[in-house]
Amino acid sequence: xxxxxxxxxxxxxxxxxxxxxxxxxxxxxxxxxxxxxxxxxxxxxxxxxxxxxxxxxxxxxxxxxxxxxxxxxxxxxxxxxxxxxxxxxxxxxxxxxxxxxxxxxxxxxxxxxxxxxxxxxxxxxxxxxxxxxxxxxxxxxxxxxxxxxxxxxxxxxxxxxxxxxxxxxxxxxxxxxxxxxxxxxxxxxxxxxxxxxxxxxxxxxxxxxxxxxxxxxxxxxxxxxxxxxxxxxxxxxxxxxxxxxxxxxxxxxxxxxxxxxxxxxxxxxxxxxxxxxxxxxxxxxxxxxxxxxxxxxxxxxxxxxxxxxxxxxxxxxxxxxxxxxxxxxxxxxxxxxxxxxxxxxxxxxxxxxxxxxxxxxxxxxxxxxxxxxxxxxxxxxxxxxxxxxxxxxxxxxxxxxxxx
Numbered sequence: 001x002x003x004x005x006x007x008x009x010x011x012x013x014x015x016x017x018x019x020x021x022x023x024x025x026x027x028x029x030x031x032x033x034x035x036x037x038x039x040x041x042x043x044x045x046x047x048x049x050x051x052x053x054x055x056x057x058x059x060x061x062x063x064x065x066x067x068x069x070x071x072x073x074x075x076x077x078x079x080x081x082x083x084x085x086x087x088x089x090x091x092x093x094x095x096x097x098x099x100x101x102x103x104x105x106x107x108x109x110x111x112x113x114x115x116x117x118x119x120x121x122x123x124x125x126x127x128x129x130x131x132x133x134x135x136x137x138x139x140x141x142x143x144x145x146x147x148x149x150x151x152x153x154x155x156x157x158x159x160x161x162x163x164x165x166x167x168x169x170x171x172x173x174x175x176x177x178x179x180x181x182x183x184x185x186x187x188x189x190x191x192x193x194x195x196x197x198x199x200x201x202x203x204x205x206x207x208x209x210x211x212x213x214x215x216x217x218x219x220x221x222x223x224x225x226x227x228x229x230x231x232x233x234x235x236x237x238x239x240x241x242x243x244x245x246x247x248x249x250x251x252x253x254x255x256x257x258x259x260x261x262x263x264x265x266x267x268x269x270x271x272x273x274x275x276x277x278x279x280x281x282x283x284x285x286x287x288x289x290x291x292x293x294x295x296x297x298x299x300x301x302x303x304x305x306x307x308x309x310x311x312x313x314x315x316x317x318x319x320x321x322x323x324x325x326x327x328x329x330x331x332x333x334x335x336x337x338x339x340x341x342x343x344x345x346x347x348x349x350x351x352x353x354x355x356x357x358x359x360x361x362x363x364x365x366x367x368x369x370x371x372x373x374x375x376x377x378x379x380x381x382x383x384x385x386x387x388x389x390x391x392x393x394x395x396x397x398x399x400x401x402x403x404x
Contacts, residue, residue, distance in 0.1 A: 020233025070375035122304030199277025236266035244283035260378035268312035294379030295325035317400030
């Protein structure tokens with residue numbers, strides 16, 4: 001690691017966090033940040049404290065940290081779209097099964113599924129998981145109907161069929177009730193939402209992204225040293241759209257704060273590979289060549305829900321010869337987590353997908369709380385890092401057009 005003594009120091013920072021497809025209110029992220037930052041500070045030997053934000057405006061919190069002898073003040077704000085997520089989740093079992101058929105048809109008929117399988121098997125398996133589980137649950141319910149009908153028909157005649165269907169329906173309701181453990185309906189709604197318009201941004205989300213852009217533009221006029229946008233999971237491709245719109249609109253000045261973009265556990269190909277994702281592919285190409293921001297992409301092969309170490313620009317087929325970003329790096333869970341923690345988390349796929357926002361036992365250069373609350377900007381922190389040698393940079397997408 002190069003010396004950091006002569007690097008420009010960040011004293012004040014604004015962080016905008018864009019969650020993935022998550023229906024849970026944003027206070028969850030504050031509590032996660034509070035608990036995990038304290039744990040990381042104890043491991044790494046720096047000071048950090050979190051206090052709630054008061055007043056109106058975006059939901060967020062204040063962070064005060066002393067790292068490497070420097071005092072840093074950070075304001076973290078969550079760009080909320082959990083209400084849109086909740087409204088997109090059908091409460092009907094039948095509607096969810098229709099979503100399953102429609103989504104499977106979109107990915108299979110367009111050939112996108114086979115292209116995604118050429119990148120990483122993990123996220124494709126994660127995408128197939130809700131389909132397999134929904135079919136399995138339906139088969140179990142059908143078996144209950146047949147079994148109870150055969151058993152009770154000699155006694156109750158036609159009433160047996162009605163009773164059996166009722167029992168099967170209650171069973172299906174129970175499956176949905178325990179989805180907080182199975183994540184079947186949740187993941188099905190997630191993939192269905194991305195695929196519904198073939199890669200276009202849904203109208204209700206377009207308006208929200210415009211609000212995000214305005215909030216970030218306002219922060220760029222503040223007296224702060226860095227404005228950092230963090231996009232996790234589906235929030236990564238939303239961040240691409242927001243930043244591309246921000247820069248195109250001419251609201252990024254040459255004498256303002258440093259503009260930084262951190263993507264974590266991205267699933268960009270799930271959307272950018274779809275036939276109608278013209279705007280997203282154009283935004284990826286545009287952002288990849290900018291000199292007025294730093295873009296670092298962090299993922300790990302151990303995260304089965306992300307397209308780990310896949311350059312989202314290159315694999316989407318829109319990389320030019322003058323591509324600068326993103327810098328693709330590995331969080332290397334097998335090295336940065338202790339052997340004990342890795343064994344405990346290895347098969348908890350959903351938890352591992354959030355590890356980027358948590359403490360590491362043996363942090364390398366990537367430490368979420370140094371990035372968001374430390375004295376170096378994102379660009380300077382990773383200035384001397386080369387991209388991961390195992391990253392995937394070949395063009396894989398069947399659809400590469402950036403114009404409808």
